[in-house]
Amino acid sequence: MMQxxxxxxxxxxxxxxxxxxxxxILTVPSALATDAxxxxxxxAIIGTGIGLLVVWLFITIAQWFPHLTYxxxxxxxxxxxxxxxxxxxxxxxxxxxxxELLYYFGLFLNIHMLPNTPMVVLNILMAxxxxxxxxxxxxxxxxxxxxxxxxxxxxxxxxxxCISPEMKLENIQPVYETGTKKIIxxxxxxxxxxSVNAVVLLMIFPSFVNKMKQGKKTFLxxxxxxxxxxxxxxxxxxxxxxxxxxxxxxxxSYELTKKINIGNFIQRIEGLMASLWIITLYFKxxxxxxxxxxxMAQILNLKDYRPLTLPLGMIAVVLSxxxxxxxxxxxxxxxxxxxxxxxSIGFLLPLxxxxxxxxxxxxxxxxxxx
Amino acid sequence: xxxxxxxILIAAVxxxxxxxxxxxxxxxxxxLVFSILLAIGVGLSITLFGFxxxxxxxxxxxxxxxKPLNDFISHFLK
Numbered sequence: 001m002m003q004x005x006x007x008x009x010x011x012x013x014x015x016x017x018x019x020x021x022x023x024x025i026l027t028v029p030s031a032l033a034t035d036a037x038x039x040x041x042x043x044a045i046i047g048t049g050i051g052l053l054v055v056w057l058f059i060t061i062a063q064w065f066p067h068l069t070y071x072x073x074x075x076x077x078x079x080x081x082x083x084x085x086x087x088x089x090x091x092x093x094x095x096x097x098x099x100e101l102l103y104y105f106g107l108f109l110n111i112h113m114l115p116n117t118p119m120v121v122l123n124i125l126m127a128x129x130x131x132x133x134x135x136x137x138x139x140x141x142x143x144x145x146x147x148x149x150x151x152x153x154x155x156x157x158x159x160x161x162c163i164s165p166e167m168k169l170e171n172i173q174p175v176y177e178t179g180t181k182k183i184i185x186x187x188x189x190x191x192x193x194x195s196v197n198a199v200v201l202l203m204i205f206p207s208f209v210n211k212m213k214q215g216k217k218t219f220l221x222x223x224x225x226x227x228x229x230x231x232x233x234x235x236x237x238x239x240x241x242x243x244x245x246x247x248x249x250x251x252x253s254y255e256l257t258k259k260i261n262i263g264n265f266i267q268r269i270e271g272l273m274a275s276l277w278i279i280t281l282y283f284k285x286x287x288x289x290x291x292x293x294x295x296m297a298q299i300l301n302l303k304d305y306r307p308l309t310l311p312l313g314m315i316a317v318v319l320s321x322x323x324x325x326x327x328x329x330x331x332x333x334x335x336x337x338x339x340x341x342x343x344s345i346g347f348l349l350p351l352x353x354x355x356x357x358x359x360x361x362x363x364x365x366x367x368x369x370x
Numbered sequence: 371x372x373x374x375x376x377x378i379l380i381a382a383v384x385x386x387x388x389x390x391x392x393x394x395x396x397x398x399x400x401x402l403v404f405s406i407l408l409a410i411g412v413g414l415s416i417t418l419f420g421f422x423x424x425x426x427x428x429x430x431x432x433x434x435x436x437k438p439l440n441d442f443i444s445h446f447l448k
Contacts (some may be wrong), residue, residue, distance in 0.1 A: 096428060096429075120419075185447050188447065296403075300399070300403055301399075302397075302399060302400050302403065303397060303400065304397065304400060307388050307392060307397075307400050307401075307403075307404040308403065308404060308407060310384045310387070310388060310408075311384065311404060311407035311408040311410070311411045312407060312411075314380070314381075314384075314408070314411035314412070314414075314415060315407065315410060315411045315414060317415075318411065318414040318415050318418055318425070319428070321418065322418070322424075322425045322427055322428075323427055323428065323429050324429075325427070333429055333433070336433070336440045336443075336444065337429065337432055337433045337436050337440055339440075339443055340436040340439040340440050340443060341432060341436065343439075343443070344436070344439065
């Protein structure tokens with residue numbers, strides 16, 4: 001019942017692009033500009049490069065088990081109980097991240113558009129469509145992504161064209177002043193947000209994509225396209241706003257769209273541009289939520305994951321109001337524990353998988369020889 | 371009080387949507403997991419909205435557990 005859904009490589013590509021852009025488009029420019037200053041855009045380029053290596057690691061793991069999801073791979077390699085413990089941790093983190101993104105959505109609308117509406121209402125609205133998407137299944141929201149990616153790129157194109165007259169290249173000079181070490185350090189955060197987090201896509205990639213060979217390519221290409229979008233946004237932020245303002249804002253790319261002014265006639269179109277973030281945020285949240293629901297169903301060996309969606313949606317809304325008491329806590333958390341959490345499920349766990357796989361393979365070989 | 375009644379109403383609607391198909395197909399394990407999760411969800415929401423008591427933050431616990439790794443990463447990045 002759960003396994004008969006398949007998406008084609010193009011739909012997977014679209015999902016990877018939207019996932020990679022996800023929250024990075026909102027938060028990454030300011031995080032990069034804090035450390036790398038006017039060289040934030042170089043840090044974004046390096047980050048995309050490192051991110052591709054990380055994705056290559058995921059693809060290698062996916063290749064060994066073309067019909068299993070990440071949770072099943074973990075269970076197969078580590079054995080039943082240890083595997084279940086690891087995957088339970090993974091699923092729990094995915095649920096926490098889903099509620100984290102609900103919080104981002106509610107906070108963004110609360111600050112910029114609907115200041116008098118309580119945040120819980122906004123979170124419930126978002127959680128409602130997320131739960132609806134997950135209940136309708138992977139195929140349905142992959143097709144929705146196929147339609148909305150066109151909207152996304154049209155708006156992105158309009159944004160880039162309209163803002164380009166405001167660019168001041170003096171803002172990125174002197175180029176490469178901060179030095180290699182500082183730039184690489186600040187790019188690590190970006191790698192963690194957009195590429196290491198993509199480990200949740202391993203729940204979809206080997207088993208639910210119908211053409212394995214093309215799927216591998218699309219994972220890399222999608223990550224690259226998403227990275228290019230982030231590089232462009234970061235470059236525009238730094239050249240238009242300057243690195244000090246970029247680092248000081250919570251949502252620098254939103255500030256960027258406020259600057260659009262063509263002949264004193266086309267102005268203040270940021271409300272329209274906010275749909276960019278709503279689209280990417282929605283798909284990132286839906287993927288996280290889908291992964292947590294599907295992963296939980298697979299850990300417990302359930303036949304269908306749909307009954308779990310509504311109760312888990314309720315829990316996610318409550319968690320989204322609890323996890324961040326205020327924005328200072330959020331900033332601090334994202335800089336410290338957020339990184340370790342993502343690294344542990346998205347980098348250390350895959351590395352451990354590789355090691356265990358190699359040892360098991362060798363043991364098997366020896367047994368046959370004896 | 372109104373909030374608590376609202377949450378219970380939402381839970382009733384969820385039960386009404388989910389339970390009949392599960393009973394029809396005789397998915398007992400699914401029903402069990404569903405009920406446990408719904409109980410957790412309703413419990414958490416009523417504590418937060420109905421009684422307006424704070425819920426412990428899972429991120430505080432995770433910060434406590436991951437402290438060594440955090441220190442290692444920040445050491446590596448400085």
